[in-house]
Structure formats: C-alpha cells, structure tokens
Amino acid sequence: MSSHPSFFRGKTLLIVGTETPIKRFIFQKLHKLGLQLIVLNAEKNWAAPYVHDWILGDMSQHERQITQVLAYHKTHKIDGIYNFWENDVILTSKLAEALNLVGVPVAVAKIVRNKFAFRQFCLDHGIAAPKFLKLNTDADVARAAKELTFPVVVKPVWGGGSILVVKANNPAELRETFEYVRKTATPALDSQFYDGVDIMVEEYIDGDEVDIDMIVQNGRIKYAAVADNYGTAEPFFLETTHAMPSSLPDEDQKALQRMASEVVEHLGLQFATLHFEAKITKSGPVPLECNVRMGGDEIYISSREVYGFDLIENGVKVALGAYVPTQYDLVPKKQVMTEALHAKQSGVLTSVRVDEAQQKALPVEQFYFGKEIGEAVLIPPDGYDYLGYITVSGDNFSDAQENLKLALKTIQYDVAPFDGSSTLGKTSRTSRFASASLRRSRVAVSAKIERIRHMSIKDQRKLHIGIACNSFDVGGGAVEQELASVGRNIQTELEARGYTTTYVDFNNLSQAIRTLQTSGIDLVFNVCERIHESSLLEPHAAAILDAMKLPYTGSNPLTLGLCIDKIRVKKLLSYHSIPTPRWDYIYELSDEIRDDLRYPLIVKPANTDNSIGIDNDSVVEDKDELREQLKRVVVGLNRPALIEEYIEGDEYDVSILGTDADDFEVLPLSRTIFTKLPEGYWHIYPFEVKFSESKVYKDNLIIQKPPQKVSRKLLSLISEIALDTYNILDAHDYGRVEVKVDRQGNPFVLELNPNPSINRGDCVPTVFELQGKNYGDFLEKILSLTINRYKGKDPFYHLQTSTL
Incomplete structure (x- = not known):
C-alpha cells in the first residue's frame, strides 16, 4: 500500500499539535515521506528534528491561531492539514475551513468531540444509544439516580482518552463520582478541557x-x-x-x-x-x-x-x-497484540529494566516506554498517566498471546508509592545549583506545628560554642591528621566571626567531661569521631552530651550507632524499599552466603568508617577471591563482612541539611566519574583515594560539583531517595548520602554518613559554597539549624526515633 515518495516530496503539510514523544513515530513517518512539516503548537519541542517551520501560540486561542496561520499561508503555501490529537480536533477543522483545505467540517467536529451532542445525534438518527443525561447540579444527580438503571458511567462531555470516565454502581457512588469529575475536569489536568467542562452520565453498556x-x-x-x-x-x-x-x-x-x-x-x-x-x-x-x-x-x-x-x-x-x-x-x-503498561499505584518511577536482547529474539513490533526514572506516575484517581506499551505479533491468536506474555517479562519497573512521610516526588530544583526544598503544597497536608523563627545572627554569635573533636599525637596517620584539623578549622572560623569557643578533646575523656562541666558552654559543635581512639565509640560522645543536657549539632547517639553498623542499615533500608545493591553478610567464615548474588561482588568491613579495609582487591570475581577477602575482613580485621553486588557506574554524594520537612535542603550534588581509571581499577572509593596521594586516582577521577549533562529527573530522583534514607535513619542537621547509579540509570544507596567530615574542602561545605556562600556561612547555618531544632522542644525530644 506504500505510495511513491515522489508524490509527497516537496508538499507542505500543516500539523496541528505535537502531543508527547509517544507520537514520534508519526513525525518520523511523515518526514520519511519527504513532506515539509509546518507545526502549529504552543512551543518548540522534541519534534524539532522533523519540523521545517513552527507557528507558535496558545492552542486554546483559536481565532488568534487562525489569524497566525492565514498570515503564514500568504507567503508559505500550505497544501494540506493533518491532526492526530483529540485535543486539537476542532481547531484543525476551523483551520481547514479557513484555508479551504480538505478536512472535517467544524459543525461535525463539534458533534463528535462533544459526547452529549454525539449521543443526541445518534438518538435523533435512530442509531443505538444508552439512556443519558447532563449533570450540572446536585438536582441533576438526584434525577439521574431515579431515571437511569445502574451501573452508570460518568464522563466529561469534552473529554478524551478515557480521562475522568468513571463507572458508578449506585446512587452514593454517582454523587461521589460527580463531585470528583466536577472538581478535576479543568485545563490544569488536560488541555482538552479548554473546549468545556460539562459532565454527562449514561447507562453502562x-x-x-x-x-x-x-x-x-x-x-x-x-x-x-x-x-x-x-x-x-x-x-x-x-x-x-x-x-x-x-x-x-x-x-x-x-x-x-x-x-x-x-x-x-x-x-x-x-x-x-x-x-x-x-x-x-x-x-x-x-x-x-x-x-x-x-x-x-x-x-x-x-x-x-x-x-x-x-x-x-x-x-x-x-x-x-x-x-x-x-x-x-x-x-x-498475522495477529498483533498490544499491552498497555500501567503502574499499580501512584508514585515515582525508581527503576526500569529492559531485556533488549530477549526483546530482539521475540516478534516485538513496537515498544515504547514514556516515563523516565524520577518522574511521578499518577494513576486514577490521582491522575491518568500510563507508562507505555508493547506490541507483538504471531501467526495466530494463541501464538501472539504467548509472545505477549514473554515480551512483558522483558520489562520490569518499580514505582515507589507516595505516602505521608516519604519525600519521593516532593522536591523541585530550579537549577543544578539551587537547593531542593520540599514543596509546601505537598507537605502542608501533614499536621505540622509552625516552627519558631531562627535566632538572629547577632544573638547567635553571643553563644559560647564548644568544639567536640579529637586531637592526636604528632606523627599520626592521614585519618588522624584529618580528624584533628577539622576541629581546629571550625574553631578558627567561628572565633573570627565573634564566637567564644572552647576546644574539647574526646581522646582525653576525663578532661573533656570536666571542660564541659566548668567552661560555660552553651552549645557543642560535635565533630567528634573517636573516644579512646575508637570509631565504635563515636555515638557515645553524643550520649555524654545528652546526659549533661548540652545541646549539640548533628545526629543523636542512636543514628550514629546505627550507621556504623552497615548490616543493620541495609536491613532497615530494605524494609523501607530503598534501592540498595543486593547483599548478604557474615560474622563467621562458616556462615552461609546466599547463592543468587551475581559477580563481581564487593566485600566491606561491616562496621568501619572512612573506607577503612576497602581497597581495589575488595571487589571479587569468583568464589576463590570471595573466600580470600572474607578471610581478610573477618579474621584479619576481626570485623563482620558485608557482601554486595558491585555496581558499575557513577557515584553521587547527596549533601543534606536540616532535620524535618520544614528545613530540609538538598545541596547541589557531587558526581564522581570513574571511566578514566586504568584497566584493572574498579570503580569504587577505596581508602587510598581519601587518605593518600595516589596519583592513579588523583589524575583519573572526574569529580563534578554540580553534575554536568545529567537529566534533572535523575538528579531529582537521587535527591528524593537520599532524603528518604536520611529520614529513615533519622539524621539531624546535616549528612551525606552516597548513591551509585548503574549504567541503566538506576540509583542504589550505599550508605548514609550522619556526621560527615565538614573540614574546609570537604564535600558538604564545598557544595554549600557553590551557592555563593563561604565556609563560615556554612558553619553558622549548621548552628542555626541546631538552635531551631532545640527551641520549643522537650530537652530530649531529638532522641525520639523518626516518624517514617
């Protein structure tokens, strides 16, 4: 049935409306025919590669659009007009009449676009139709309940694509459905309602x-x-x-x-x-x-x-x-069958996995997936999104049906549901540099007490700040040098801004307690990561401050202790459906490991920080290498071992400020790209990256702050998953979530650092400074968040677990 391309070549076709990229195949076909495509649309968009020229304007303003097109036609001859979108049917007919081109008369277009008018038309011409009525008022609803036989179907008169078409089985459902459609059928939901928002009801057929x-x-x-x-x-x-x-x-x-x-x-x-x-x-x-x-x-x-x-x-x-x-x-x-792809609940698309090789082995005629990771997916009654479709063929009905079943198995996706405490789907980002903040309209539904205003900077600087930190003897290792310098740098910066400060060294615990008791400290800036030089005692520093009724920055002892234990963190995140690499763990070499984990795997000490115990050999490719690494961790380091599937891809650091929805702020992300590493180097952050001058890593790691050429939807999804992780683990004031993104764009949470290092040049203060601020501003921001968290609350309110 194909025509000769020479017939189409050079002819000018006016396309009215583009709709979404799901219609790309239409533009590809028209372009292939050699047509010059002139598109009338609200804006230039994804169809640009196929379009010769655009006529832009508000598609709801028909007379204005007709004037524009007629003016264009005077200097650029239009040979025909074509439309494939229900919302622009009437405008297309008006344009066809104005241009004297082949098309559907306006009078006919208005009849078929208006469901009530079409029902009346059928009735007038002896064509079968169910009983039907218009619904404008509550009285109309009462009349319909008496005169029509249930079940009935309520629908917008000017609707299309099954949007807001709802079945009601009894009078109560009819009343509820009428209210739902009346409130929802607006141009804000879909542009088709610019034609009108009338409602009708008819008996179910x-x-x-x-x-x-x-x-x-x-x-x-x-x-x-x-x-x-x-x-x-x-x-x-x-x-x-x-x-x-x-x-x-x-x-x-x-x-x-x-x-x-x-x-x-x-x-x-x-x-x-x-x-x-x-x-x-x-x-x-x-x-x-x-x-x-x-x-x-x-x-x-x-x-x-x-x-x-x-x-x-x-x-x-x-x-x-x-x-x-x-x-x-x-x-x-042949037989062709298509299955529409729907989500089971409204939420955010968090992962998509398509087995392209298997699809190629099947008679798949067409596959379209219209949502990207990070996009909200709304199903009725929240919205009318669908994910896409897949079309297959077969020699007969049974053959096509079987092929469709196999084809559907090649597509897997996850939609994380919305709930009152989840942050999924609630962040917006005006630019890559802007902080993400919770949309007030979404969190306003939760019963929140209005927060007390922050203390003014002038009053805040009158506070006596204790710096809880760690000192080490001269000649300590790279980790010890880093831990020692952070406290001194914070003290120097705060004193330069007028604060009175006292240095509190928790490696000398008895002296630290005496200092806290006698020095008149108002608030403690807690950057302590050791007691008696052990990271396992880090949570106890916060517990001591609680016992002494001293307010402090950062997370509480429970969160600090929990996050040291990577195994418990994995269990908790898995329970809350936060995506993490598939995993297992052992405490003894005799413990069994699940046999469905896929190599390569990475073996980590389950309760160390700062990447201690992780190097390039931590990634293993077979059972022998796995056995050797487990022995190194369990026996050599005397630690339990966490085993995870290795994720090949970029790593993102998500720096978060705040404690709850009123003050959360996701700072610009940091992205590490590993692709320049020489062959044989796994794409991970081993100990030597953080605490040595390894030339291989220094010269080949690409760190982008903020990420470049990454879709906003992916950045938003990473931010939202990180926020949920931050909430679930009940971090306070500031933290950093590490997220790995695989080659298909699926994010996986690695861990939360509840009190990450905030020395000059560290990730969290550096991305804060991208917003035109400096290190001192960052420290004062942490202090103000802490003050706000304590004000108006019981002394130990912060020790309660998160509501998530």
Missing part, C-alpha cells in the same frame, strides 16, 4: 468493546478494520490489551462496520481518518465515540502489520487530495 479504524474519502469507506479491546480496567476504563484482527464472529464485525458506516453517512463526512470505539451487545452494535483522527499509538502498527495498510500515509493522501483505493475483503497476514 454491557458487551465486548472494539475499535473500528477507517479512512473516508469522497464519502466512501476506503478502509475499515475491527480490533478487540480486552478488559478495560474499571471503574476508570483504563486500556489494557488490544488485538487485531478481532476475534469476534464475522457477522458481528460486519454489523459493527455497518453501524460505523451509518454514522459516517448521517454526519455527512466526506474526508476523514476515523477511530470508532464501540461495543457489540446482545441487541447489536452501539457506538461509544467517533474520533475524527487516527487511533492512538498501537493502531498504526497493528493496521500496517495485519493488513498492510498504512493509516498515516493514506490519511495524509486524503488530506492532500490524492486518491486512495478501496480495500475490499481484507485478509489478515
């Missing part, structure tokens, strides 16, 4: 649902094919499975085609691409809708593969005035 796709030229049906729609998901009538050719008996299919032909004749349609939706009932066929544009998504590929008929090519021929031969006695070449 029981029967098999079908599509009838047609081409009409000179008033004659040139092509008509029936396809089955299986089991729309009620009560919201979401599409599920589509199959062409139909499995209905021939007499039912002929009856459906006769009904559609009758509708076309009564409408007086001369030229159109049509997509009917109908049901075949015990009493015969009943039309549901008549859409004067090509059916969506899978319809084109199904028609082309089953009957060899190209709906786009022939639809454009009609629009350009070229003859389309009539297709008689269609014989299917």
